[in-house]
Every structure is written in C-alpha cells, then in structure tokens.
Amino acid sequence: MTHYDLLLIGTGSGNMFLDKRFAGLKTAIAEEWHFGGTCLNVGCIPTKMFVYPATLAEQATQAERYNLTPTHPEVDWTGLQERIFSRIDAIESGGREYRSSDRQPNVTVVPEHVHFTGEKTVRTASGEEITADRIVIAAGAHPFIPDIAGLDTARIDTDEYPVFTSNTVMRRAEQPRRLVIIGSGIVAMEFAHVFAALGTEVTVLARGPRLLGNIDEEAADEFTRIFDSSHAVLHGAQAKQIDITDGEVTLTIEPSGRLAEADLPETITADGVLVATGRIPNTAELDAEAAGFDITDGKRLSVDEHQRVLSAGQPVPGIFALGDISSPHQLKHVANHEAKIVGRNLAADVAAGAPGSARTDDLATVNHHAVPGAVFSSPQVAYVGMTEAQAADAGHDVTIKVQKFSDVAYGWAMADDPGIVKIIADRKTRHILGAHIVGHEASMLIQPLIQAMAFGQKADEVATGQYWIHPALPEVIENALLGLEFND
Numbered sequence: 001m002t003h004y005d006l007l008l009i010g011t012g013s014g015n016m017f018l019d020k021r022f023a024g025l026k027t028a029i030a031e032e033w034h035f036g037g038t039c040l041n042v043g044c045i046p047t048k049m050f051v052y053p054a055t056l057a058e059q060a061t062q063a064e065r066y067n068l069t070p071t072h073p074e075v076d077w078t079g080l081q082e083r084i085f086s087r088i089d090a091i092e093s094g095g096r097e098y099r100s101s102d103r104q105p106n107v108t109v110v111p112e113h114v115h116f117t118g119e120k121t122v123r124t125a126s127g128e129e130i131t132a133d134r135i136v137i138a139a140g141a142h143p144f145i146p147d148i149a150g151l152d153t154a155r156i157d158t159d160e161y162p163v164f165t166s167n168t169v170m171r172r173a174e175q176p177r178r179l180v181i182i183g184s185g186i187v188a189m190e191f192a193h194v195f196a197a198l199g200t201e202v203t204v205l206a207r208g209p210r211l212l213g214n215i216d217e218e219a220a221d222e223f224t225r226i227f228d229s230s231h232a233v234l235h236g237a238q239a240k241q242i243d244i245t246d247g248e249v250t251l252t253i254e255p256s257g258r259l260a261e262a263d264l265p266e267t268i269t270a271d272g273v274l275v276a277t278g279r280i281p282n283t284a285e286l287d288a289e290a291a292g293f294d295i296t297d298g299k300r301l302s303v304d305e306h307q308r309v310l311s312a313g314q315p316v317p318g319i320f321a322l323g324d325i326s327s328p329h330q331l332k333h334v335a336n337h338e339a340k341i342v343g344r345n346l347a348a349d350v351a352a353g354a355p356g357s358a359r360t361d362d363l364a365t366v367n368h369h370a371v372p373g374a375v376f377s378s379p380q381v382a383y384v385g386m387t388e389a390q391a392a393d394a395g396h397d398v399t400i401k402v403q404k405f406s407d408v409a410y411g412w413a414m415a416d417d418p419g420i421v422k423i424i425a426d427r428k429t430r431h432i433l434g435a436h437i438v439g440h441e442a443s444m445l446i447q448p449l450i451q452a453m454a455f456g457q458k459a460d461e462v463a464t465g466q467y468w469i470h471p472a473l474p475e476v477i478e479n480a481l482l483g484l485e486f487n488d
Helices: 038-042 044-060 079-101 186-199 217-228 332-352 388-394 409-413 447-454 459-464 475-482
Strands: 003-008 027-030 109-112 114-116 121-124 128-135 139-143 178-182 201-206 232-235 237-245 247-255 267-270 274-275 277-281 310-311 312-320 372-375 381-385 398-404 420-426 433-436
Touching: 027 128, 038 044, 038 079, 038 332, 044 079, 079 109, 121 372, 128 332, 139 178, 178 186, 178 237, 178 267, 186 201, 186 217, 186 372, 201 237, 217 232, 217 381, 217 420, 217 433, 247 274, 274 388, 381 447, 388 398, 388 420, 388 433, 398 475, 409 475, 433 447, 447 459, 459 475
Parallel strands: 003 027, 003 128, 027 109, 128 312, 178 201, 178 274, 201 232
Antiparallel strands: 114 121, 121 128, 139 277, 237 247, 247 267, 310 312, 372 381, 381 433, 398 420, 420 433
16 A cells, blocks of 8 residues: 555646645656546547638638638548647647656656545555545546447447547547537537538437527527538437448437427438537546545535535545536636646645645635636537526526627628627626627637626626727627616
C-alpha cells in the first residue's frame, strides 16, 4: 500500500489547479486514458477543428444563394485528421511528459484505472492499494450506449466494428460514405453537420419531434426547422436492432411513440453508426457510491457550493470533485471554473492542517449563475439562463422578444439567412433571465447578453447605454433588447 498527501483522479480540468501551491505535497495522478481529458482529445477542441472546415465546405455548396457559382470541395480526410491530431496529440503527450518528468519530483503518474475501496482508499487495475489524505475527483464522463438488439457493446469504438461514439469517430481511418447518427442532442447535431457538409450521406434518428430538445422550445423549433430543411432526419424513430454483414450495417427502425412520422422506413443501411445519445458521469466506474459518497440523480457525485464531496449530506474532509463527474453542466468552461474553486479551497485546506479543518469563511464558492452553452452545428445555437417555461415556472412576470436575423441590415447581406434571437426578461426588475440564439455565429453573438446577466445589468440599459456598430450583426441583439416591454 502506498500513501500520498494528495490523489488526483483525472487529468482534464482537474490537471489545471495542480501548481506551485502544492509542490511540497507527495502527489499521485491517476489517469487511465489520455491526458487533457474529453475536451482536448475527443470533445470541444477537435470537434470544432472539424466544424470549421465543414462550415466552409457547406458555404461553398450554398454559394448560389449569394449569386455565386457553387462548388463542391473534395475532402482530404487523412490530411484533415493529420492537421488536427498532430496538434492535439502533441499537447496530450506534452502534458503527460511534464507530469512524469524530473520537473515534478513529488508527482507520480499512475497510468491505470482506479476505483474506491474506502472513503480515502483506491485500488488500481493491477491491484495496488493507494491511500491519500486528500483526493480530488475529476474523472469525467463517458458516452451513454442505449440497449439495442444485436449491438455488441464490447466492440464499440474498436477498429473493425462499424459502430462508434464521439470517442473515436474523428479518428476513423476512412470517412464513411453513409452514416446513421442515433441521437438528437448537441453531440449528434455537431457531427451531423460535420459529416454531411464534408459529403457523407447522413441520416439522423431522433426520438422526438424536436432536435436539441433540452433547450428553449421556441429555439429548438427554429433549429429543427432549419436543420430539417437541409438534412435527412427521421423524427419519432429509434433503432430496434443492428445487424452487421461484411462491414455494412442494417438498422431496423421502429416508432418511438413520440409523434413518429407515418412514412418511417423499416430499415436503413449504412457504412457506420454513430451513437450520440448523451454522456454519463463515471461515478459507477469509480465505485463512488460504495465509498459512501452521495450520488445525485443516480449519476453525479454530490458536492456542496465549495466543491466538497458529500456523504450523508455532509462534506467528506479533504475530498473534492469537479467537472462532468459532479457538475450539472457538462461544459469545459464550467469545469475550468470549478477547478479554480477546488484549487483555492484545497490550498486553504492544506494550510489549515488536518483535512477538512479549513474555516468555511476561508473557502471560495462556486458560481453557476449565467452559465452559457453553444452548439456548433448548422445553424449555430447559443443559450444562457432560463428558458421561457422555466422563467414562468419560477414565478417571474416575463417579457419576451423574438428578433429575426433577417430584420437587420447584416441579415440582408446574408440573403435573409434564417435565425432568431430570443430574450427573456423580468418585466419588473428589467433583468435578463435568459437568451437563446439560433443562427450565424450565435456562439459569439450571445456574449454581451452573458455579460449583462453576469454583472446584473438591466436589459434597457444594455440596449441604450452603449453604441452598437451599424450595420453589424449584433444589431439583432440591440433590437431584441429594445423590443422588450417593461413596467413604467
């Protein structure tokens, strides 16, 4: 059995806080996978490096809308992969080498899976027992795999099996000619855009009538309308069975019971299937519940406002968690924020002496107000704060304005490109409660609304208290704000 002052499980955002404040601690880092976690290796960064050229390719094929001759770019799939992953893999290996080198003499990298056998004890895959005074759990999440007849879950994401997840789809040796995507959430919509724009024949299986069904209903309706107009989507459909013969996949389709389309095909054939049905925190894989830790919604580690792990509702001394394993927001920027909070509070805990002895007043509190998100599909989607339904359920006297992109001059320049800005505010306080954008560069357009919510700025003051460049696209934000109606 080996004892450490600090054990860190996971090297995504959890690897960020481990700096000179903890240089004197004997530390173990358990990482069974890639250094850098989901975002660097299979998530945010490589996907957007695929999204950008995909968007350029899509624009080239749609050039006729702008009185230009359309073109159909040919994709160098191998070259695209090499350009993207040569950078990603260098960062991953550099992070691993740094933590394993002589520059970190007090750090030991444990390149194995670990699981809890006690509150502060873990066992590695090879059988070694490790104990630690303090533990930070940042072990992330993994793709959820639905129960489908004929699906060999043990072979998913292996080279010779044509069913894969977001963990491997970007590294497939060949771009699939025909791809079925199971799912209608963020991951599904981003990859549907990427592969369709790059020339793959994509079919999306969506269980419900709306795509991105977890966002504001009106925004989801707008996205669905636009996306459906240029992509093959089967609504109210689910995969009943998967059969694979000579590398070709046949999916048997059945209605999901949620407004299924009347003309659903009985089967679909494809070269590959991407399962994109959400991600599940890795609590079960860590045996976190067996260690006595509280679990929220049967999935996430329960933490308090200081990111301390809870057991029977009380903080476990010296144990913290952050990121997808504990956060209701599976977002890199949220995990980074939580890592900063954990770093500050872990340092305070170490300075106080015994684990858990830091005064609550000395601990930083996490801020999950005005958490934004974005979907890098076609069109883009961005959102922050409450949906219209949530605002009403919370008892707010709401005022709402929906502004079309085509109502402003830059929208005319884009040949009346579709898209909307929807802003939800409190009629009495004039504060913005939520914002939802569907359309060109939504992920950038939403930033002034995030700032307004974060700093408590009133909607009418944001609209009238600053210049808005004319005829830039942010005028659609200005006009939406001006369209809100407040009490005198």
